[in-house]
Amino acid sequence: MIETESRAVAGAPARLDARLDTLDLLEAEGIHIIREVVAEFERPVLLFSGGKDSVVVLHLAAKAFRPGRVPFPVLHVDTGHNFPEVIAFRDETVARLGIRLEVASVQDYVDDGRLQERADGTRNPLQTLPLLDAIAAGRHDAVFGGARRDEDKARAKERIISLRDEFGQWDPRNQRPELWSLYNGRHTPGQHVRAFPISNWTELDVWRYIEREGIELPPLYYAHEREVFRRDGMWRAVGEVSQPAPHEPVERRVVRYRTVGDMSCTGAVESDASDVAAVVREVARTTVTERGATRADDRLSEAAMEDRKKDGYF
CATH class of the missing domain: 3.40.50.620 (HUPs)
Structure with missing residues (x-):
């Protein structure tokens, strides 16, 4: 929000100072x-x-x-x-x-x-x-x-x-x-x-802006109960293109997604953040980026993202 403050200076006209957050x-x-x-x-x-x-x-x-x-x-x-x-x-x-x-x-x-x-x-x-x-x-x-x-x-x-x-x-x-x-x-x-x-x-910043502007998002970004299985340290959703191996038991967990890429390589995080204010508080405490925490395709190599970007990936 833009804040303004009028300050009077002796011998000078009042000046309007604008401060932007x-x-x-x-x-x-x-x-x-x-x-x-x-x-x-x-x-x-x-x-x-x-x-x-x-x-x-x-x-x-x-x-x-x-x-x-x-x-x-x-x-x-x-x-x-x-x-x-x-x-x-x-x-x-x-x-x-x-x-x-x-x-x-x-x-x-x-x-x-x-x-x-x-x-x-x-x-x-x-x-x-x-x-x-x-x-x-x-x-x-x-x-x-x-x-x-x-x-x-x-x-x-x-x-x-x-x-x-x-x-x-x-x-x-x-x-x-x-x-x-x-x-x-x-x-x-x-x-x-x-x-x-x-x-x-x-x-x-993104989440604080979403909160301020009242921007709608897909419901996956907020905590919901889902069938998931554990793979590579991440919770993967059970779906047509994301199936557990015999040694990967399916569980029902309350999770949310920090990023919503390809279902076959995107993991969920356990969370009770069911609205935008709770997500803002949760993100403020985290020390790992969303891609680092939930994207298996970025773990293919140390330079996985850079190699793809050099070829034309976005």
Whole structure:
């Protein structure tokens, strides 16, 4: 909330001092980035999975262009292993806002042989090719994402406006300076940029903003009872694409999800945080990022995220 205070100084007129809190500053930065990208690029698109970070970016975009509509479509790379609750939320959100939804289906690529199923069953690493094809097909020269620097050390290297070459690849050694919040979007035909309006936010900032703005999220983010089994130190949901091995007993636990990626590689955490205020308190106490705590695909190697980003992953 913006606070103002009028202070009288002897021999001088009263002066109005405006103080912005952290969320005001982060919101202003995010809206500024979104408007700059829309002004500079011809065909931007927003990666929208229905997860909390992409929901916040979409909320910022709606604020940036209110009372008009968001002037670009949203793109979801659908692995086919998504939580049904998240897909339902995605569809409800784009219908409510009147935004065009583009979907790149990993299942289509598996069906026609362009991609092969992985031995571990997860499809999260398979998203890169459908994403790059969708960017090329839509001629998108700027792609908004909800990545944050505090999630992963590879994402911490990323600039707010980050160049991708003609093959959609990222070179972490070729980063542009962004002094004084000046963003360089220069690119040649075939290249595009990734834009991260909430790059400087933390997980706690995101949840405090969700609480302040009354933003709706998929119910998975809040504590609920679910059938789960233990694998790799995480609680996995029982589902069509996530089945326990014979030595992994199924239990009913009260859990919630800190991130809602591919169902076959995303774990839940035990929690009694059933509303946003309780989640804010819980996140304030945690010492592990949501990806570090609940994403098995990031544990494939020490540089798993960076390797995928170099190939074009978001």
